Amino acid sequence: MSPEARRRIILLLILAGGIATAFAFRDQFSVEQLTVWVGQLGWLAPLVFIACYAIATVFFLPGLLFTLAGGVLFGPLYGTVYNLAGATIGATLAFLTARYIASDWVAEHTGSRLRPLVEGVEEEGWRFVAFVRLVPLFPFNLLNYALGLTKLRLLHYIITSFVFMAPAGAAYTYLGYAGREVAGGGEDFIKKALLALAVIATITFASRILLRMRRSRT
Numbered sequence: 001m002s003p004e005a006r007r008r009i010i011l012l013l014i015l016a017g018g019i020a021t022a023f024a025f026r027d028q029f030s031v032e033q034l035t036v037w038v039g040q041l042g043w044l045a046p047l048v049f050i051a052c053y054a055i056a057t058v059f060f061l062p063g064l065l066f067t068l069a070g071g072v073l074f075g076p077l078y079g080t081v082y083n084l085a086g087a088t089i090g091a092t093l094a095f096l097t098a099r100y101i102a103s104d105w106v107a108e109h110t111g112s113r114l115r116p117l118v119e120g121v122e123e124e125g126w127r128f129v130a131f132v133r134l135v136p137l138f139p140f141n142l143l144n145y146a147l148g149l150t151k152l153r154l155l156h157y158i159i160t161s162f163v164f165m166a167p168a169g170a171a172y173t174y175l176g177y178a179g180r181e182v183a184g185g186g187e188d189f190i191k192k193a194l195l196a197l198a199v200i201a202t203i204t205f206a207s208r209i210l211l212r213m214r215r216s217r218t
Contacts, residue, residue, distance in 0.1 A: 029061065031176070034069040049073065050086040057090025058097065060141045067169060071176025079173040080166070087169065088162045091144040095157055098148025106145045114146050121150040126160045133164035171199040 038045050038052070053066045066086065070079040098106040106114075117138070120128035129152065132138060138146070147157060178196035 029065060031065055031069045031072060034065065035072045038069070038073055045073065046078070046082050050082055050089065053083065053086025054090035054093060057087060057141060057144065058093050063087060063090075063140050064172060067172045068176035068179070071173040071178075072180045076170070076174045076177045079177060080170045083169050083173050084162060084166060087165055088158060091140075091161050092154075092158055094141070094144035095148040095154070098145040102145075103149055106149055114149065117143075117146050118150050121147070121152050125152065126156040129157060129160045130164045133161055134167065136168075168203050171196075171203045174199055 034052075038049050041048050049066075049070065053063070053070075056066055057063060067083045070083040070086075073079065074082055117128075117132075120132075124131075129147065132143060175196040
């Protein structure tokens with residue numbers, strides 16, 4: 001066995017072990033636990049949070065949990081930046097893993113869902129990625145791996161993912177921030193809670209409009 005094949009097997013075992021561990025303990029993760037732990041790290045908190053978000057994305061942990069926690073920990077502005085950084089890094093790692101290490105495994109587990117992704121990327125390139133980032137037709141974690149099996153350029157994938165994940169990322173980050181304000185009874189907490197719900201409703205409505213427009217066009 002060549003050294004390259006040996007390294008690939010080791011990485012596959014690490015990936016499989018990480019995903020299995022994440023699924024075994026995913027019910028024990030919560031926004032409260034994450035915020036308490038990261039909140040104790042001082043100036044290291046943003047770096048650790050981004051790293052944990054990226055790892056969680058690779059190992060199929062729920063990204064929404066981290067996004068809400070980012071809002072609670074860092075507020076709407078910095079929370080959005082850190083959430084997008086962690087999600088984009090994790091999505092890129094999953095993309096590269098699928099392309100160079102675990103292509104067979106990804107193809108097996110995506111099954112029939114992979115074909116429309118491949119066809120969409122072949123026809124529209126980064127514009128299709130922009131659409132599926134804006135409209136959540138596919139599970140986020142699985143989508144990152146599936147796109148790694150397409151011919152999409154890495155740089156286009158990274159830039160498009162970062163830009164078009166931003167609207168929903170900012171909305172859910174603000175929702176986490178508003179939840180903290182409501183729990184703490186801060187000033188204007190009712191206004192902030194209503195604004196957060198309005199933002200989420202707007203994102204949901206816009207996603208449906210985009211989906212209808214795409215269906216009518218095709």
